Amino acid sequence: MNAKLDSTVTTRPVTRQTFDEVLVPTYAPAAMVPVRAAGLDLWDQNGKHYLDFTSGIAVTALGHCNPLVVEALTKQANTLWHLGNGYTNEPVLRLACALTEATFADRAFFCNSGAEANEAALKLARKHAHTKFGAHKSRIVSCFHSFHGRTLFTVSVGGQAKYTEGFEPLPPSIDHIPYNDIEAARSAIGDDVCAVVVEPIQGEGGVVPGDVAFLKELRALCDKTGAVLIFDEVQSGMGRTGELFAYMGCGVTPDVLTAAKALGNGYPIGAMLTTEELAKTLSVGTHGTTYGGNPLAATVALTVLDTINQPAFLARVKEASAKLVATLNQIVADYPQVFTLVRGSGLLLGMVVAEAFKGRSKDIQKAAEAQGLMVLIAGTEVLRLAPALIVSDAQIAEFDGLMRAALDSLTKAA
Incomplete structure (x- = not known):
């Protein structure tokens, strides 16, 4: 019998310190441990209440x-x-029908995460190019400061060196251009490019919306060169911008779209959506996943999709966005020493820190947490907000009060 086996394994006391003792240290979680939640309300082990404006990084929409x-x-x-x-x-089958009916896509592939969805999209693009044009057409173009997942392939396609250092050698034939730089796109996207992958709104990169002109130029360049245009909507999709997917609001239709996060409202699921022509590239045995498209995940995702993809629901997201943006702009005006501007779309918003607080977004996050407010960061320069899409006007007002209390404590301490 295993001497380490504890008969009370399911009920033993655990604390934040337990994380440091038994988990691989790939994260540095907050000091508090959440134990219960409903809607945007959350409680920790000590019974303290928090207003959650993170929705698990745009997941529990x-x-x-x-x-x-x-x-x-x-x-x-x-x-x-x-x-x-x-x-x-x-x-x-019902989920695939619903997603293809709601989007440009004809076919769907299901997996377990955004990284897996992007992995599938990139493999599809490479396979398609090799089959149709030959092995020379293999280069992938992405953007600096993008984020597409943590597999070795997707993290290499993502344009952030901090996530690839120490994992070399990286997969070859991957180039990066500045986001929203049309001239750089024109220089980089040639006949040897098999795929261009872009986030309509960069999330981890600082909550930066894509210029419509930039996204349209990517579409034109892909049409010209025969490259596949992939929109990574893992964070921007599923109603986050007030459209079911962000591409619907910018007049640019991709060849492949990836979704995850809010698709399962916290239950792991990812999806790659594409056209009939591209889908033919992946025949039986060329790609797969053990858990992808399992009945549990598919049932949850179908319920989420059916709830979000309603005109009244999406209209309310836009209304809530307008109220939250107005609130944030007033905070910026009242605390110019902390923030300079608000950017983003829908209910994916970023507050850019001012020079006096440069590199201190984490400090602002911790000050908010002390007041009972959960917020995100996007690097060291941006405070990121991604509340559940069901956020009420009263909760936006509650956020305002808690954030101001946090900023008051922070600026007095400074």
Whole structure:
């Protein structure tokens, strides 16, 4: 018998210190440990209440423990959990129909995360180019400060050196250009490019919206060279901008779209959506995943999609965005020593820190947490906000009060 086995393994006391003792230190989580949540409200081990304006990095778009999602998951959990990929299932077929009917896509591939969705998209683009044009057409163009996942392939395509240092040699034939730089795009995208991948709004890179002219030029260059245009909508999709997907609001249609995060409202699922022509590239056995498209994930995602993809719901996201942006702009005006401007789209917003607080976005985040407000950062220069799409006017007002209290404590200390 294992001497380390504890018969109370499911109920033993654990604290933040336990993380440092038993988990691989790839994260540096907050000191508090959340234990319960509903909507945008969250409580830690000590019973302290927090207003969550992170939604798990734009994941729980319908709020924590949304009753509709809980009901759907519970029902499916008592019906059918998993099948090997030698079989299909009804929930995944319904989800694929719903996503293709709601978007430009004809075909869907399901996996477990945004990284896996992007991995599939990049493999599809390479395979398509090799099949149609030959092996010389293999180069991938991405943008600096982008983020596309943590696999070795996707982290190499992402344009942030801090995430690739120490993992060399990296996959070859990947180049990066400045975001929103049309001339750089024209110089980089030639006949040897198989794919151009871009976030319509850079999330981790600082909550920077893509210029419509830039995105349209990427579309034109891909049409000219035969490259595949991939939109990474892992963070910007599923209603976050007030459109079901951000591409719908900029008049640019990609060849491939990747989604995850809010698609499952916290249940792991990713999706790659594409056209009939490109989908033919991946035949039986060329790509796969054990858990992708399982009945549990597909059921949750279908419930989330059906809830978000309604005119009234998306209209409310835009209304909430306008109220939150006005609130943030007033905070910027009242605390010019801390922030300079607000940018982003819908309910994915960033507050850029001023010179006096340069490099201190984490300090602002910690000050907010002390007041019972959960917010995100995007690097050291931007405070990022991604509340659940169901955020109310009252919660926006509550955010305003908590943020101001945090900023008052921070500026007095300075």
